[in-house]
Amino acid sequence: MAELALVLIAGAKFGAIYALAALGLVVVHKATKTVNFAHGAFAMLGAFSSYLVVVHWQWPYWMAYVLTPPLIGVVAALIEFLILRPLRRADMFTVVIATVFLGIALSEAFRLTYNTELLAVPGMFVGMPFVFHGVFMTQETLWVIAGALVICVACVLLFRYGRLGRGMRAMASNVRGAQLCGYSVDRVYMFAWFLGGAMAGLAGVFVAPVSGVSVELSIAIISAGFVAGVIGGFDSLKGAILGGLLLGVSESLAAAYVSSALKNCISFLLLFVVLMWRPEGLFPETVARRV
Amino acid sequence: MSEPRRLLAGLAPALVVLGATLAGLPLDNYPKYVIAIAIVSIVVGASLVVLVGLARCITLAAGSVMAIGAYTSSLLAIHLGVPYLIGLAAALLTGAIAGWLIALPGTRFRGHNLAMVTLVFQSVCIILIREAKTLTGGAEGIHVPAPSLFGWTVRSDGDFLLLIGVLSALAVLVLTVLVRGAFGKNLQAAAGNEVAAEAFGISVPAYLTAAFVISSVGVAFAGALAAPRVRILDPESYGVMASIFMLAYPIVGGMHSIWGGLLGGGGLRVLPEFLRPVADYQELFFASLVIVVVMFFPGGFVELIRRGVLALRGHPAGPREAPQPAVAGAQAAAAVTPLPAPDGAAPLLVVEGVDRHFGALHAVNAAHLTVPVGGIHGLIGPNGAGKTSLFNIVSGFLAADAGRVAFDGTSLLELAPRDRIRLGITRTFQHVAVFGQLSCLDNVIIGRGRNGVLAAIGQSVDEMRSGPLTARARGEALAALDAVGLADLAGMPAGALSLGNQRRLEIARAIVSDPRLILLDEPVSGVAEAEIEELRALLLRINAERRIAMLVVEHNIPFVARLCRSLSVMGAGAIVAEGTPADVIAMPAVRQLYFGEDVAA
Amino acid sequence: MRRGPLHRIALALAAAALASTVAPSAMAQEAGVSDTEITIGAIGALTGPIAFIGTPGRDGMTLAIDEINAKGGVCGRKLKLNFEHASTPAESLAAVKKLVEQDKVFALVLASGSTGAAAAADYVRQVGVPTYNLYGSTPIIREPFSKNVFHGAIVPVEVAAPGLIGLFYDDGHKPQKIGVLAGTYAFPQATLKAVEAHLKSKKIDYALEQFDQSARDFTSQLVSFGRQKVDSVLILGSFSEAGFAIKQARELGMANIRWVLDGSAVSRAIVPIIGNADGIRGYFNNPAFPGQNDTVREFEARLKKQLGSMPQGRPNNYDMIAYGSTYVIADAITGTGCQLTRDKFLASWSSLKNAGPKTMGGLDVSFPESFTETDHQGNYRLGAAVVKNGEWQVYRVIERP
Structure with a gap:
């Protein structure tokens, strides 16, 4: 039993990070109907920013959580302005390709400037772990699971009740209509990217002590975030959170009880099954009306 | 284009590959090797033009497909001693199977979901190769023996270049025939406008599957060609990053022409050799290059070169529509009036008791109408009356809950939209749905409706050698274009036409197959006032000369009244009135429904 | 007199021919060697x-x-x-x-x-x-x-494998069961083959778990080791993989494990990942670790x-x-x-x-x-290294077995 609990805790830890990553992807998709394949690179930059604050400048840890989201958000908004805005009239195909290669360009730029395999970042809490019937849980793990999920829920509430959240939802359902209601497309799109970038940055700060900062982080985050988003239903915020947790836990369980060498296959299998049998996701926000 | 020129244009890409091979033979071993590897990338690029460029499907599985080809031929040689050429043939087969497997889910998705589905294939494939250690050598790689064919063991760089060059030229020739021919055009049509493509007999799933299969066969062939050249096969060489950079080949080169594959594949493979002094930066450079191309030169380098050449020759940058040619007899036709309805004409299209619900909404309620042979029947009604639903049920894009729709005695309800053209039913679209990338002539040729995948491949071969099928298709299409007054614009891309001319083009496309019924969905919506009368005259003339019956849905009441011989009026899902235009419009019930006039007044 | 390009090329060729006859030593030089x-x-x-x-x-x-x-x-x-x-x-x-x-x-x-x-x-x-x-x-x-x-x-891996396993027995440690944690990519797989061959020939009990390149979550592998009562773990992979595996093992409460790392993971950069890395062993291909x-x-x-x-x-x-x-x-x-x-x-x-x-x-x-005519392996020695006070150091030289 203790063993199963350990596996579940580890799954929840990565699942919470996946959820946060997926949430940012879904926010951008909900408002702009584009999937940002550079999202993983934003998370990597967030983790790097955490390294700078905590290790390089030796500032207090909480500053990484405060400074990183707006910083990465601004980077994302800038990229929206420079690259995505000129492509707004292009089809989905073009946008996907642009963001795929944007992600590579950002990762490479990071690698070139900080020529190293991995930057290690310490955890925020280093105290003794909690022990309960042979189940160990470090303060760090507890913080990642609880902190990431609290932030996820806060984002959902912001989106549901904030003015810009309403604007984004309006924009997603009907661009013309939203414009008539006084929402500016440019401003809403830019804000969506800002919010998506900020959440990627936060995911980066959470993941930095768990994975370190490396180029591989960007691929790990985007693929997990995307799969989590698809599982949840790509337009559903609560779906992204549940999808992330489900992905983390099932990866962990499969690796523990099926085969560790095939761990990466599990997420792909899950993605495939959901896309084929329930393309609207397991937790869709609204029931799509087939007309 | 004259026949010898068309043949030359079709052969040119393969000749360029052969030329590069010959030019490389006298060089040192290093350039020989680089040219051989670049030629392999050319085959990859050309194959991806089919899938990425024409079908606009994003694939992140090219690396794994290449691995499948490479491992198929090599493992057969290593474990079973299978001769090289047979190994190559086997790679074609496994490539086709891989393409078909990817297409199973692949044809259902677009954009980011397709990217992820192909990524699933890619990753699972590489994991399987890695884990099948006894067979594949696993992650450490496996040594590929030198190929030998007909007693000739290929070892030196020159021999390899010759072998790869000749076989690649053949592959490029096949791909050129397909891309330039009817297959490529139909594929572009399927990717450009699925609804219109289906209406003219192009099965979109079949074409996308064919695109996946053909492009995978090409990529697997390239992998098998290169395998002995690189001496060691390992799964990592064919990983996700390889797939992503292969995806860049057609994008950077140019997506709509075989030359894009050549330029992108060959160019991007050779470029790192020139970037050696700044090798650290090459990935960043490639990624940035793709972003710049996508943002500023969506046609890739091929388009850039084409524009450059045109500018040098002093032509304007893009194709523009020439001043509107005078349509023969357009003015005179204004006087044409509808023929009286032929008495006792047999019914051609019969709609009876058709029902359709959307949730609680009863969109179509026991609707009925009849179009006689050679007649022109109008269907009018206010917004939300159910016209479009009924029209879509007749054209096959919407299923009916109940009722009967029969065409000359054949029930239509069970038929897919693409099967209607065989019976003699074609249509036009409310939002013009011409295939913008293709020329007017090619648009109309698609309208002939002989668009099965295999037929199109046969047609492509025929086009290459300017065979009789091609001559006939062009002849019929030109005649149809002439009938609508667009013969002078036959070579113009359809996307460059004015809206009025695009509507004419749709009519030409609808009549070229000599149908018995055309379904016209708001044929003058958005058309300038002056052109409406010309279109009306055109339709009447077509009806008179070719005896084609028409069912017209339209909001423009004066236009309908002057075009049709009979009208049905819909209100709240049901047919509320029918008769001749004059009678119907005079009916109080219709005036009340339509113009909001009080019946009592 | 105006000279055309052909004329000039002919002159250059003649000069080159002359130069080659007066300086035969320059011609005889091996590829890649010039006078300077x-x-x-x-x-x-x-x-x-x-x-x-x-x-x-x-x-x-x-x-x-x-x-x-x-x-x-x-x-x-x-x-x-x-x-x-x-x-x-x-x-x-x-x-x-x-x-x-x-x-x-x-x-x-x-x-x-x-x-x-x-x-x-x-x-x-x-x-x-x-x-x-x-x-x-x-x-x-x-x-x-x-x-x-x-x-x-x-x-060669056949020499490294016994050296690696030998590290488990240093300082009187007696491993009950060895867990082998290997990456699925080329580098670790080659070592794994030799390690498994050695373990089998010595009839040493071991458990094998694998991970993908750049993996960061090793919970399932470690839990499996725990279930099999593994008290010594060999990690074949990079320092980042080894670092996060050891960090997670501690978080799971796996104490008193003897860790031995492949040479590719013996790096200073592993210490900041784990924090207190003292006692972790591995081999190093040089006689002293940087800083030693x-x-x-x-x-x-x-x-x-x-x-x-x-x-x-x-x-x-x-x-x-x-x-x-x-x-x-x-x-x-x-x-x-x-x-x-x-x-x-x-x-x-x-x-x-x-x-x-x-x-x-x-x-x-x-x-x-x-080197000799028949043996082109220049070195057969390995440095046995351990982390002490946060720094790696080579504590003995492993001679050719």
Whole structure:
């Protein structure tokens, strides 16, 4: 039993990070109907920013959580302005390709400037772990699971009740209509990217002590975030959170009880099954009306 | 284009590959090797033009497909001693199977979901190769023996270049025939406008599957060609990053022409050799290059070169529509009036008791109408009356809950939209749905409706050698274009036409197959006032000369009244009135429904 | 008189012909050798997941060559390094062909342990250029034996495997059950094969779990080890993978485990990941870890001066191997008596004894290397290393079994 609990805790830890990553992807998709394949690179930059604050400048840890989201958000908004805005009239195909290669360009730029395999970042809490019937849980793990999920829920509430959240939802359902209601497309799109970038940055700060900062982080985050988003239903915020947790836990369980060498296959299998049998996701926000 | 020129244009890409091979033979071993590897990338690029460029499907599985080809031929040689050429043939087969497997889910998705589905294939494939250690050598790689064919063991760089060059030229020739021919055009049509493509007999799933299969066969062939050249096969060489950079080949080169594959594949493979002094930066450079191309030169380098050449020759940058040619007899036709309805004409299209619900909404309620042979029947009604639903049920894009729709005695309800053209039913679209990338002539040729995948491949071969099928298709299409007054614009891309001319083009496309019924969905919506009368005259003339019956849905009441011989009026899902235009419009019930006039007044 | 271009070309040709008759010695010179320079080619990955091997390869070689040239070079000639980026077999072959056939290098260095190095080695056996395999431990790079291919500080996997397992028994430790945690990619898989063969031949009980490249979650593997009562774990992978595996094991409450790492994971950069890393063992391919004594401290200072700033985790194993191996090449060149032909060079290399930086006044950071006509493995020794007070140090030398 203790063993199963350990596996579940580890799954929840990565699942919470996946959820946060997926949430940012879904926010951008909900408002702009584009999937940002550079999202993983934003998370990597967030983790790097955490390294700078905590290790390089030796500032207090909480500053990484405060400074990183707006910083990465601004980077994302800038990229929206420079690259995505000129492509707004292009089809989905073009946008996907642009963001795929944007992600590579950002990762490479990071690698070139900080020529190293991995930057290690310490955890925020280093105290003794909690022990309960042979189940160990470090303060760090507890913080990642609880902190990431609290932030996820806060984002959902912001989106549901904030003015810009309403604007984004309006924009997603009907661009013309939203414009008539006084929402500016440019401003809403830019804000969506800002919010998506900020959440990627936060995911980066959470993941930095768990994975370190490396180029591989960007691929790990985007693929997990995307799969989590698809599982949840790509337009559903609560779906992204549940999808992330489900992905983390099932990866962990499969690796523990099926085969560790095939761990990466599990997420792909899950993605495939959901896309084929329930393309609207397991937790869709609204029931799509087939007309 | 004259026949010898068309043949030359079709052969040119393969000749360029052969030329590069010959030019490389006298060089040192290093350039020989680089040219051989670049030629392999050319085959990859050309194959991806089919899938990425024409079908606009994003694939992140090219690396794994290449691995499948490479491992198929090599493992057969290593474990079973299978001769090289047979190994190559086997790679074609496994490539086709891989393409078909990817297409199973692949044809259902677009954009980011397709990217992820192909990524699933890619990753699972590489994991399987890695884990099948006894067979594949696993992650450490496996040594590929030198190929030998007909007693000739290929070892030196020159021999390899010759072998790869000749076989690649053949592959490029096949791909050129397909891309330039009817297959490529139909594929572009399927990717450009699925609804219109289906209406003219192009099965979109079949074409996308064919695109996946053909492009995978090409990529697997390239992998098998290169395998002995690189001496060691390992799964990592064919990983996700390889797939992503292969995806860049057609994008950077140019997506709509075989030359894009050549330029992108060959160019991007050779470029790192020139970037050696700044090798650290090459990935960043490639990624940035793709972003710049996508943002500023969506046609890739091929388009850039084409524009450059045109500018040098002093032509304007893009194709523009020439001043509107005078349509023969357009003015005179204004006087044409509808023929009286032929008495006792047999019914051609019969709609009876058709029902359709959307949730609680009863969109179509026991609707009925009849179009006689050679007649022109109008269907009018206010917004939300159910016209479009009924029209879509007749054209096959919407299923009916109940009722009967029969065409000359054949029930239509069970038929897919693409099967209607065989019976003699074609249509036009409310939002013009011409295939913008293709020329007017090619648009109309698609309208002939002989668009099965295999037929199109046969047609492509025929086009290459300017065979009789091609001559006939062009002849019929030109005649149809002439009938609508667009013969002078036959070579113009359809996307460059004015809206009025695009509507004419749709009519030409609808009549070229000599149908018995055309379904016209708001044929003058958005058309300038002056052109409406010309279109009306055109339709009447077509009806008179070719005896084609028409069912017209339209909001423009004066236009309908002057075009049709009979009208049905819909209100709240049901047919509320029918008769001749004059009678119907005079009916109080219709005036009340339509113009909001009080019946009592 | 106006001279046309043809005329000028004819004159140039005549001059060249004349020059070749009056200076026959210049014509007889071997590829890659001029009166002032000897060109050495090298390939390695400068980008991608194995750049942590290729980049130090380039930097270590450059440092050694700069030192040698500062002292006047070898045989009155300066050494020149042409380092080309290459990772996959296709890239590696292109790079090696360029170096051999276009740049006409005198010697070739494979600063990459990848499958690309295997393809390159396959090619150089065919063309006969003297080649030094710096980092490849796998049989696919090393076999079959060829008179022009030499191997340096990195020992073959069959030698490394018993050395690694031996580390479990140091200081009186008696492992009950060994857990082997191996990456699924090329590097660790090659070592794994030899390790499994050794464990089976010694009838040692072990459990195997694997992970994908750049994995960060090892919970399931570790839980499986816990279930099987594993008390000693061997990790075959990079320092980042090993670091996160050990960190997670502690978080799962797995205490008192003896950790042994493959040489590729023995790096300073593992310490900040784990925090307290004391007691972790692994082998190192050089006699002392950076920081352990004055010689290696001086090496670190020189490398830092050359690079400007020291990237995290450097200098590593690969910096030191590349540096030492470059001196071995210089020794082999000197041993020809400055008759710079390929045959003399190969003969000299095959008879080197105790070659290394020391003979030419370099920093003695690597094991001395010796070769014979039939054995081209220069070094068979390994340094057994352990983390003490947050610093790696070599505590004994593992001799050839």
